[in-house]
Amino acid sequence: MRVSMMNMYSQNLQSMQNLTSDVARVNQQMATGKSILRPSDDPIGMAKVITTQRDLASTSQYLQNTESLSTSLDRSETYLSSMTNLQMRMREITIGANNGALSPEDRAAYAAELSELLESFVDVVNAKDDGGNYLFSGNETGTAPIGIDADGNYFYQGDDGHREVQISGSAWMKGNVTAQEFLFSSGGTDILNQTKQFIDVLNDPDLSPGDDDFRQAAEDMLATLDDSLASISGAITDIGGKQNALSLMQTTHTERILFSEEVIGETEGLDYAQATAEFNLKLTTLQVTQQSFVQVSQLSLFNHM
Structure with missing residues (x-):
């Protein structure tokens, strides 16, 4: 039972941490207006943006x-x-x-x-x-x-000098x-x-x-x-x-x-409607997970006897 309770505790804690990270990520996306915050979010997209x-x-x-x-x-x-x-x-x-x-x-x-x-x-x-x-x-x-x-x-x-000015990648003009x-x-x-x-x-x-x-x-x-x-x-x-x-x-x-x-803009721009829906879903899930974590953390072996 102790192993099972520890597993439940760890799983809830890990899930809550992941959700907290997701909420923070989406919140930062909404604050910056960008869907790509770091190369790992979309390596191909980031390379295209750069x-x-x-x-x-x-x-x-x-x-x-x-x-x-x-x-x-x-x-x-x-x-x-x-x-x-x-x-x-x-x-x-x-x-x-x-x-x-x-x-x-x-x-x-x-x-x-x-x-x-x-x-x-x-x-x-x-x-x-x-x-x-x-x-x-x-x-x-x-x-x-x-x-x-x-x-x-x-x-x-x-x-008799002339100043050359670069006006494109391959053209110069006096x-x-x-x-x-x-x-x-x-x-x-x-x-x-x-x-x-x-x-x-x-x-x-x-x-x-x-x-x-x-x-x-x-x-x-x-x-x-x-x-x-x-x-x-x-x-x-x-x-x-x-x-x-x-x-x-x-x-x-x-x-x-x-x-x-x-x-x-198309590559890294944020779809605010989608981001808002994801933020609300993640936040609700986090709140539920937090409540579950509180309940799990209060359980002991005597609660199951």
């Missing part, structure tokens, strides 16, 4: 990269468009100044406006981002792209354009120094539109403007193409993120 979470993390990073790159390119495009607008006014002045009816004072007024436009142009090329980094200096982001030498001439003082590319790559005089030279011509009272030197200076100015405008327009077009590609990539990444989240 793999999907890894893919979700990398895709989220790629999406963040594309958004950051798109913002940077948009900022660069804005400044490039400003350069275009400034040069269009420079072109109007160059054409207007090449008029024999203008007085030296009129040409000097044009020269003064060109000087202001040139200063504004340099300021735009030397633009910075929100972090204080120069946009058009290549990898020399702490150095202004345009400097002035001892002779007063403009020169490029950045490098994230910047340099002032060297769109201002100093034609082989001739750049628009900055060409404008400076034309300003000197306009300020020279001994030169007028009828002179060969004046005519040549005006022609050189227009030709350089055309080259510069074409180069900057090409940079803007390139940015537009990149923005289109980034937009498509962002859509792909967003859809993949939603899919991954759905897979994770």
Whole structure:
């Protein structure tokens, strides 16, 4: 009888412990909203969740990269468009100044406006981002792209580096354009120094539109403007193409993120209705088992004599 009672006692105690563990497990599942709390709950499901979470993390990073790159390119495009607008006014002045009816004072007024436009142009090329980094200096982001030498001439003082940004598992995209590319790559005089030279011509009272030197200076100015405008327009077009590609990539990444989240939810997500029913059943069973345990623990050999 003693062995039988001990067996009953042990069985009730083990059953109560198991039920207590089950109640705690279901309660934790309901608190976290997850059906898989540890790998042993569902090894295959857990492996699937871990793999999907890894893919979700990398895709989220790629999406963040594309958004950051798109913002940077948009900022660069804005400044490039400003350069275009400034040069269009420079072109109007160059054409207007090449008029024999203008007085030296009129040409000097044009020269003064060109000087202001040139200063504004340099300021735009030397633009910075929100972090204080120069946009058009290549990898020399702490150095202004345009400097002035001892002779007063403009020169490029950045490098030709491009920052590569990973936008997917297998794709990278250049994230910047340099002032060297769109201002100093034609082989001739750049628009900055060409404008400076034309300003000197306009300020020279001994030169007028009828002179060969004046005519040549005006022609050189227009030709350089055309080259510069074409180069900057090409940079803007390139940015537009990149923005289109980034937009498509962002859509792909967003859809993949939603899919991954759905897979994770379906794999480890908890069916609350089923969990609630299981919790109530386990809890009721535990209460019954506890009552039985109390009765069993009070029994002795004399109760059966």
